[in-house]
Amino acid sequence: MRVILERSNLLKSLNHVHRVVERRNTIPILSNVLLQANGASLELKATDLDLEISEATPASVEQGGATTVPAHLLYDIVRKLPDGAEVMLKTDEDGNAMSVVSGRSSFRLQCLPQSDFPELSAGTFSHIFRLDAHALKGLIEKTQFAISTEETRYYLNGIYLHTHESGGKLMLRAVATDGHRLARAEVEAPAGSEGMPGIIIPRKTVSELQKLIDDPDIAVTTEISDTKMRLTIGGVILTSKLIDGTFPDYQRVIPSGNDKQLVIDRQSFAAAVDRVSTISSERGRAVKLSIADGLVTLAVNNPDSGSAVEELPADYASDPIEIGFNAKYLLDVAAQLKGSEARFMLADAGSPTLIHDTADENALYVLMPMRV
């Protein structure tokens, strides 16, 4: 293999694929990126056996061929080469090493044979639909923070993507929960998504996907089956296994009868929560909200260090209520809201609370209180 390409093109593609490669691997080939020179392009591919990302980048191919080299090493080398440089990648005759040559710099990297590189066979997909990156990004960004990180509940370690009929319209919904809070976002279901199986997209795939869709104008093609999904984002192809589990019936935890409405300025609320929670201990970050006619009082009491109180004007006309929340969860939700005001729908101190975005009716958040 012998190819010459622009450093910026190589870096951009390496940047997309190298993150999939785990820093520590028991299987050596998984540390490597697969390079395949063909026609007028170089294809790069990396995998962790659950997720695979590949991208083709323009290159002048003097001699076709393929090999694998350590992904992070190659990325670091290319990253440190000067901007605007040309890079030549050339394998030895015996294929045991690859040279990376640019200007006066020259590196020799050990290779592993391309035939050892695992293929994440995609299989056949039952549904295919196109969604603009902006919509997909919205679904991910509004729900990602609620994904559980507790590994034994593997079925919560991802975003549940499914279709749901609401108000006579079919919607594509993303839901994530860690058992304490839940985030739900939806967009109008794109053509082709009708009848798709509900899928759970693993956390790592979600975070890679989020980094790949930085261009909002691009259309993303999504293909899904019961066990895998493949997303084509411009020239990048991401193939991922799905979480093999059943997402809980989340509808049951979204209350419909909460009748106490609190409307509050989002920024001053978030700032106040942040301020009073300074005093809270690392473990129990409980903030008590005492809500009465037109006023919210936030209070934190930490037996080890002291207490804090702050008052905020609010739009509230129901019976007074006292309710506790984890300060971090309140801040997480506040950070998602786009509107200048947050609308809370409360029932009582032991029941789930709904939080609406006044600027986005397609997003919904559910928060379980803390007993304080």
Next chain:
Amino acid sequence: MTVTREPSKPRQLPLDLGHSPGLTRDDLVVSQANAQAAALIDRWPEWPAPVVLLAGPAGSGKSHLAAIWREHAGAIELSPSDISAHLGEVGAVPVLIDDADQGRLDQEGLFHLINTVRGAGSHLLLTTRSFPASWGVSLPDLASRLKAAATVEIEEPDDMLLAGVITKLFADRQVEVEPHVVQFLVRRIERSLSTAIRVVDRLDRAALEQKTRITRALAAETIGALDAGQGELEL
């Protein structure tokens, strides 16, 4: 400034996400305690009598067995208090009556149902916690019909069944638990399946609340709280 200590530290409440219990034959845990009952279900339609009573304590898996049989035999299920109104639907279809001794029993209806089933050569399965002698049946003809029914008993769970059921209950919740935690629970809890259900439920909630795995330490803490009678109040 004086800082008053709060009586208890703040606790995060978990969302009640629920789960769906697996009620297929593959989900059924079989040990010596319920081997006879499982064999009976598997043997259908080669049954010893047209009317069969499946008797066992609460939470011993009667409804699970009955659900497997209903699926397998294509049986219809009738409520014990409302049999007469549905006699017309029975024909030659097998019939299930779950929890026959819970609540009011439609004696007249049951008597006619037994006759219908016998006449059509089909089957009736009744599940019950107690034997018919203690049901207080006032219709002599029904009492003698019930006496003629074949009875299969599920015994109090043995260690193996209890361990199997606890593992199944966690699997229903898609939670994997180390075998030594299951063994710990089997040794520590009251030997009944209904207690097992309660303990698994509490433990699952506690783990979700604290965002931790289900460990022996958490199991010990949960059982301790249940023994102290706290658990119920906090739900």
